[in-house]
Amino acid sequence: MISAHDLSKTYTLGHVTVPALRDITLEIDAGEMVCIMGKSGSGKSTLLRQLSLIDQPTKGSILLDGQEVVGMSERHRSALRLEKLGYVFQEYALIPELTAEENVYLPAMMRGEARRSYRAHTLELLERVGLSSRLKHRPRALSGGEQQRVAIARALINRPVIVYADEPTANLDSAAARTVMQTLSQLNRDLGITVVFVSHDPDDSAYASRIIRLHDGHLQPSTEPQIP
Amino acid sequence: MRAIRNLRVAAFLAARSFARGNAGVTALTVAMMAVVFISVLFLPSLIRGAITTIHRQLINTTTSNLIVTPTNPGQGIKDIQTYLDKIRQVNGVAAATPTQRVGTQITHGTESNTWGVDAIDPHSYAEVFTTPRNLVEGKYLDPADTEGILLGIDVAGADHTRLRAYSNSLKTVHAGDTVKVTLDTGLTHTFVVRGIYQNSFALSDQGAYITTAAAEQLMPKLRNTATRVYIKANQGISSAQVQTSIDTLRHDVQYQSPDQLAAAIQDQIDTFDLINNIMRVISLLVAAITVFIITYVDLTNRRRQIGIERAIGIRSGAIVGNYLLKSIVNATLGTMLGLAVFRLAIMPYVDQHPFQFPNGAVILVSDPHTTVQNVWILLAVSVVSALIPALRTVTMKILDAIWGT
Numbered sequence: 001m002i003s004a005h006d007l008s009k010t011y012t013l014g015h016v017t018v019p020a021l022r023d024i025t026l027e028i029d030a031g032e033m034v035c036i037m038g039k040s041g042s043g044k045s046t047l048l049r050q051l052s053l054i055d056q057p058t059k060g061s062i063l064l065d066g067q068e069v070v071g072m073s074e075r076h077r078s079a080l081r082l083e084k085l086g087y088v089f090q091e092y093a094l095i096p097e098l099t100a101e102e103n104v105y106l107p108a109m110m111r112g113e114a115r116r117s118y119r120a121h122t123l124e125l126l127e128r129v130g131l132s133s134r135l136k137h138r139p140r141a142l143s144g145g146e147q148q149r150v151a152i153a154r155a156l157i158n159r160p161v162i163v164y165a166d167e168p169t170a171n172l173d174s175a176a177a178r179t180v181m182q183t184l185s186q187l188n189r190d191l192g193i194t195v196v197f198v199s200h201d202p203d204d205s206a207y208a209s210r211i212i213r214l215h216d217g218h219l220q221p222s223t224e225p226q227i228p
Numbered sequence: 229m230r231a232i233r234n235l236r237v238a239a240f241l242a243a244r245s246f247a248r249g250n251a252g253v254t255a256l257t258v259a260m261m262a263v264v265f266i267s268v269l270f271l272p273s274l275i276r277g278a279i280t281t282i283h284r285q286l287i288n289t290t291t292s293n294l295i296v297t298p299t300n301p302g303q304g305i306k307d308i309q310t311y312l313d314k315i316r317q318v319n320g321v322a323a324a325t326p327t328q329r330v331g332t333q334i335t336h337g338t339e340s341n342t343w344g345v346d347a348i349d350p351h352s353y354a355e356v357f358t359t360p361r362n363l364v365e366g367k368y369l370d371p372a373d374t375e376g377i378l379l380g381i382d383v384a385g386a387d388h389t390r391l392r393a394y395s396n397s398l399k400t401v402h403a404g405d406t407v408k409v410t411l412d413t414g415l416t417h418t419f420v421v422r423g424i425y426q427n428s429f430a431l432s433d434q435g436a437y438i439t440t441a442a443a444e445q446l447m448p449k450l451r452n453t454a455t456r457v458y459i460k461a462n463q464g465i466s467s468a469q470v471q472t473s474i475d476t477l478r479h480d481v482q483y484q485s486p487d488q489l490a491a492a493i494q495d496q497i498d499t500f501d502l503i504n505n506i507m508r509v510i511s512l513l514v515a516a517i518t519v520f521i522i523t524y525v526d527l528t529n530r531r532r533q534i535g536i537e538r539a540i541g542i543r544s545g546a547i548v549g550n551y552l553l554k555s556i557v558n559a560t561l562g563t564m565l566g567l568a569v570f571r572l573a574i575m576p577y578v579d580q581h582p583f584q585f586p587n588g589a590v591i592l593v594s595d596p597h598t599t600v601q602n603v604w605i606l607l608a609v610s611v612v613s614a615l616i617p618a619l620r621t622v623t624m625k626i627l628d629a630i631w632g633t
Binding site for chain 1 (some may be wrong): 236249297541543
């Protein structure tokens with residue numbers, strides 16, 4: 001599905017270089033639900049951004065379905081993000097002028113899908129995340145948990161092979177966080193979508209089939225999740 | 229196909245942004261564009277108005293539409309009445325009047341200077357020129373008046389000490405006073421000032437007029453002759469058309485159009501044209517910078533959103549297209565609003581309260597061709613002003629756009 005080899009990312013702040021990821025090698029198979037954990041500054045979000053093609057690594061290689069994506073033009077990376085990947089931000093990141101359903105189907109419009117098709121799919125996804133009654137609501141009229149579920153539906157609209165989520169529950173109360181994690185888990189289980197998410201919350205990691213731990217940019221041995 | 233998809237998404241985002249975005253910001257942006265467009269229109273229209281005033285004053289008070297002079301200046305135009313009768317029957321001719329230069333020196337007390345004194349037929353002169361309607365003292369000449377003289381304000385002075393030509397004028401002459409005119413024959417004759425006119429046009433305010441009757445009484449040999457014939461054309465008829473129509477009437481005359489006689493004011497017109505061109509460039513530059521700032525601020529505020537849109541796979545072309553469309557709509561609404569305010573409020577107001585320039589009252593005159601040109605330039609400026617920051621934002625790293633690093 002997706003693999004990384006000797007992946008490193010170094011940030012330069014003035015004259016100082018800060019290594020965020022050091023020689024990461026990992027492989028994620030189809031259908032997995034992987035949680036990337038680590039302390040603050042360990043490089044977990046940086047790793048997610050490299051794997052989700054939002055950022056370019058300083059060194060190393062990333063293969064998506066066997067295709068090298070490091071060094072690819074932004075145009076091709078954008079096309080891959082649109083057609084094969086879904087991304088859920090920590091801060092919901094919905095477009096404020098669009099309704100819930102418009103936020104969801106925007107990537108499908110961009111992909112060129114027929115209007116009738118993407119509207120039906122949008123309705124199906126919003127029903128699946130429990131928001132079929134909130135189609136016409138704009139983000140400001142939705143709670144944090146509801147916005148995050150709209151963001152999850154948006155990430156799924158183009159039937160991606162992997163959904164990445166960067167601390168999807170960080171800004172939510174525990175009840176909303178639980179709903180979001182259950183939604184991701186259900187999608188993974190029912191639709192077979194690979195989910196890779198970042199979290200520092202042990203409650204979230206319980207939903208994962210595998211946990212990847214990072215410490216100072218180094219990969220720690222993978223562990224099975226502990227059911228709390 | 230890709231371009232159509234980009235355009236579709238761009239139009240979708242732009243439409244939603246207009247429909248559901250901050251209406252106050254949109255209204256302010258459109259208002260700003262309107263003000264910018266008014267500033268682009270205003271000064272050039274004022275300068276065009278000033279140039280139009282110069283042309284109007286020139287034709288209405290000094291040159292008419294066509295001047296006929298004898299080929300041999302020493303002889304004058306003979307049998308002028310027959311010639312005038314023929315001219316007045318020509319299609320396109322509204323009126324014609326003859327003048328005869330009779331004197332060059334006017335004296336009042338110790339003040340004396342050189343001005344042209346012309347003999348006119350008061351009746352036909354009033355049909356060609358507006359001077360008789362611009363009296364500031366006294367009354368216009370009667371055709372049978374053989375003792376009266378009409379003076380321009382720059383000749384009489386009339387105690388108007390703030391006149392630019394006051395120091396060279398007779399300074400204190402008013403209607404009812406007498407002045408001495410030295411005729412071309414060398415004789416001096418005293419006339420009673422019947423009236424003083426002020427056209428607010430330097431070329432014509434330095435004139436002095438007696439009647440043809442007075443001239444013929446003093447210089448009988450001038451009977452039925454003229455040194456010039458001024459012809460007023462009907463509305464829409466050009467000087468060249470009138471000239472062509474009357475050219476066959478006689479062969480001992482030559483023609484001059486107002487443009488040929490405008491050398492004295494050509495430097496003013498050239499200066500106005502130069503100012504007009506400079507101000508137009510400056511206005512458009514200010515417009516470009518304003519539009520650029522508006523778009524840049526909007527894009528800077530939405531940089532994070534653009535980063536997110538890119539992260540979820542929205543193509544750069546669609547994102548740039550969205551901002552281009554919004555900029556075009558803002559510019560279109562702004563120019564329409566600006567044009568409406570300019571045409572329906574500012575121009576009518578200035579028509580009622582014209583600016584007073586040295587050459588007369590000036591109103592705003594807008595040229596439709598230049599206005600349309602300005603609309604297109606402003607639209608092009610808006611597109612470029614939106615394109616540059618939009619391209620900059622979509623080519624920066626997604627993370628830099630989202631987190632503003």
